[in-house]
Amino acid sequence: xxxxxxxxxxxxxxxxxxxxxxxxxxxxxxxxxxxxxxxxxxxxxxxxxxxxxxxxxxxxxxxxxxxxxxxxxxxxxxxxxxxxxxxxxxxxxxxxxxxxxxxxxxxxxxxxxxxxxxxxxxxxxxxxxxxxxxxxxxxxxxxxxxxxxxxxxxxxxxxxxxxxxxxxxxxxxxxxxxxxxxxxxxxxxxxxxxxxxxxxxxxxxxxxxxxxxxxxxxxxxxxxxxxxxxxxxxxxxxxxxxxxxxxxxxxxxxxxxxxxxxxxxxxxxxxxxxxxxxxxxxxxxxxxxxxxxxxxxxxxxxxxxxxxxxxxxxxxxxxxxxxxxxxxxxxxxxxxxxxxxxxxxxxxxxxxxxxxxxxxxxxxxxxxxxxxxxxxxxxxxxxxxxxxxxxxxxxxxxxxxxxxxxxxx
Amino acid sequence: xxxxxxxxxxxxxxxxxxxxxxxxxxxxxxxxxxxxxxxxxxxxxxxxxxxxxxxxxxxxxxxxxxxxxxxxxxxxxxxxxxxxxxxxxxxxxxxxxxxxxxxxxxxxxxxxxxxxxxxxxxxxxxxxxxxxxxxxxxxxxxxxxxxxxxxxxxxxxxxxxxxxxxxxxxxxxxxxxxxxxxxxxxxxxxxxxxxxxxxxxxxxxxxxxxxxxxxxxxxxxxxxxxxxxx
Numbered sequence: 001x002x003x004x005x006x007x008x009x010x011x012x013x014x015x016x017x018x019x020x021x022x023x024x025x026x027x028x029x030x031x032x033x034x035x036x037x038x039x040x041x042x043x044x045x046x047x048x049x050x051x052x053x054x055x056x057x058x059x060x061x062x063x064x065x066x067x068x069x070x071x072x073x074x075x076x077x078x079x080x081x082x083x084x085x086x087x088x089x090x091x092x093x094x095x096x097x098x099x100x101x102x103x104x105x106x107x108x109x110x111x112x113x114x115x116x117x118x119x120x121x122x123x124x125x126x127x128x129x130x131x132x133x134x135x136x137x138x139x140x141x142x143x144x145x146x147x148x149x150x151x152x153x154x155x156x157x158x159x160x161x162x163x164x165x166x167x168x169x170x171x172x173x174x175x176x177x178x179x180x181x182x183x184x185x186x187x188x189x190x191x192x193x194x195x196x197x198x199x200x201x202x203x204x205x206x207x208x209x210x211x212x213x214x215x216x217x218x219x220x221x222x223x224x225x226x227x228x229x230x231x232x233x234x235x236x237x238x239x240x241x242x243x244x245x246x247x248x249x250x251x252x253x254x255x256x257x258x259x260x261x262x263x264x265x266x267x268x269x270x271x272x273x274x275x276x277x278x279x280x281x282x283x284x285x286x287x288x289x290x291x292x293x294x295x296x297x298x299x300x301x302x303x304x305x306x307x308x309x310x311x312x313x314x315x316x317x318x319x320x321x322x323x324x325x326x327x328x329x330x331x332x333x334x335x336x337x338x339x340x341x342x343x344x345x346x347x348x349x350x351x352x353x354x355x356x357x358x359x360x361x362x363x364x365x366x367x368x369x370x371x372x373x374x375x376x377x378x379x380x381x382x383x384x385x386x387x388x389x390x391x392x393x394x395x396x397x398x399x400x401x402x403x404x405x406x407x408x409x
Numbered sequence: 410x411x412x413x414x415x416x417x418x419x420x421x422x423x424x425x426x427x428x429x430x431x432x433x434x435x436x437x438x439x440x441x442x443x444x445x446x447x448x449x450x451x452x453x454x455x456x457x458x459x460x461x462x463x464x465x466x467x468x469x470x471x472x473x474x475x476x477x478x479x480x481x482x483x484x485x486x487x488x489x490x491x492x493x494x495x496x497x498x499x500x501x502x503x504x505x506x507x508x509x510x511x512x513x514x515x516x517x518x519x520x521x522x523x524x525x526x527x528x529x530x531x532x533x534x535x536x537x538x539x540x541x542x543x544x545x546x547x548x549x550x551x552x553x554x555x556x557x558x559x560x561x562x563x564x565x566x567x568x569x570x571x572x573x574x575x576x577x578x579x580x581x582x583x584x585x586x587x588x589x590x591x592x593x594x595x596x597x598x599x600x601x602x603x604x605x606x607x608x609x610x611x612x613x614x615x616x617x618x619x620x621x622x623x624x625x626x627x628x629x630x631x632x633x634x635x636x637x638x639x
Contacts, residue, residue: 010509013509300506303504304517306463306498308489308493308494308518308521308522406500
């Protein structure tokens with residue numbers, strides 16, 4: 001510790017000894033850090049949109065089902081409580097954004113085609129609260145109440161059925177007695193979803209209308225609940241479990257939609273790989289700078305050793321020099337990333353490439369998401385690996401024999 | 410008490426296929442407060458002996474004692490500590506750390522020794538004044554002449570009052586006037602502080618300042634003369 005002063009002074013002065021080389025290296029580190037954070041913010045923004053669109057469109061953050069519903073999503077596995085009882089439970093728990101639904105496998109037929117679909121009996125008011133369905137309707141109208149006798153289907157499904165807005169279709173499913181339950185509906189709205197699979201397989205009708213069609217009274221298949229942070233659903237999950245008690249299955253969105261759930265994990269991994277790749281490119285410059293700095297100071301290092309400095313002090317000096325270089329580069333890189341992301345908070349129009357991205361559920365406007373933990377990860381990666389990269393030249397410098405180093409030409 | 414004792418010291422270097430005996434069974438005792446010149450033609454072994462005494466080079470055989478402590482078997486860390494606390498070095502060239510000012514160069518050894526800032530500052534300013542560099546303390550080596558740089562090196566070598574100063578061709582890059590001034594400074598320090606000086610040189614002018622002249626040839630001591638200093 002007593003040598004920290006002289007080691008820091010020497011490191012700082014040596015850093016600016018060849019200021020051109022230092023500035024070039026700082027530029028490389030800054031741009032590298034900027035690239036790490038900026039690109040991560042773009043990617044994170046894209047995934048955020050995809051996940052949010054995906055879970056807010058239908059699943060919610062948490063869903064409640066009959067324990068057997070996921071294996072057999074038919075009317076046989078409706079929730080044990082009636083819709084009124086569920087309403088009472090959720091109202092007392094002051095959970096605002098939730099929706100109960102009837103959800104059954106069904107077949108939809110136009111005059112030309114038939115397709116297997118999932119029929120949703122929904123309450124448009126509740127769905128509005130969880131920001132689903134209604135906002136996706138791009139043609140016609142949204143459902144207007146639980147007794148609405150129209151259906152809203154996806155654009156892609158309409159194409160497949162060779163039908164259109166205003167035409168009638170027939171939806172057929174099974175009632176609790178395993179008898180055919182069917183009904184004719186008029187298409188009152190067409191929706192667009194981020195994921196093509198949603199558009200092709202989901203059909204929405206008024207909840208009471210579907211309950212009547214299936215003869216299930218006031219029973220529903222699922223309850224979807226929206227929270228405040230899709231990344232942190234555990235508190236909400238525990239609260240819902242406490243409200244509902246046993247006899248039902250309460251699952252977070254990651255379990256309900258494995259594709260979206262895995263996307264976050266993949267994204268985290270990808271961010272780390274991206275940062276390491278950028279760093280690797282950067283590290284060549286860093287190591288080169290430090291090796292050059294050591295080579296041009298061999299005699300000086302020999303002199304310091306001859307005067308009584310220990311090898312560990314030389315090692316420390318080169319490492320401190322590397323830390324200084326990295327920290328200045330990080331400060332510049334972080335500042336650069338911040339000032340370049342903030343003006344783009346309103347979104348970047350990527351409509352030129354959006355068509356290709358739609359299949360992944362990405363929107364045509366990209367909202368960069370600068371997350372603190374990503375910036376921290378970038379800084380930690382650069383600092384940690386930077387120090388690791390500087391160990392070799394620092395170690396080499398500390399191993400010099402003083403007399404050989406002093407006489408080196 | 411002996412400041413330095415070398416007993417039957419040998420050191421051989423390999424140059425290509427040839428073994429060169431830099432030190433060939435050298436034995437010598439140098440008393441505290443002595444002012445010794447090691448004189449030899451190039452390759453005579455004077456620098457090798459100086460380096461062995463300073464713990465910068467380890468002999469192949471024999472014993473080297475400094476301040477009654479055997480040093481040829483010490484670890485790197487212990488040797489560094491010995492150099493730091495007991496020995497002052499003045500090299501022929503490249504004596505100073507280029508990024509530090511004259512004052513910072515002088516303070517360097519004290520800083521490594523752990524001496525407090527205000528004491529360092531006092532001592533360094535006083536010693537720089539003593540070597541005639543008052544007013545140049547904030548100059549970096551590149552802004553000083555060769556003679557001024559050597560004076561800074563001398564100031565650094567003696568500032569923490571080592572018992573032994575080893576100087577390798579300290580006047581090699583200096584003009585005669587500056588050489589004389591530097592040698593007079595050495596003599597003054599030797600007389601006033603009792604510092605032991607061992608100077609490797611082949612400069613007759615430098616030798617004339619020594620109380621004792623040890624002549625070497627082909628790694629052996631061939632003459633050891635007590636003389637009247639200039």
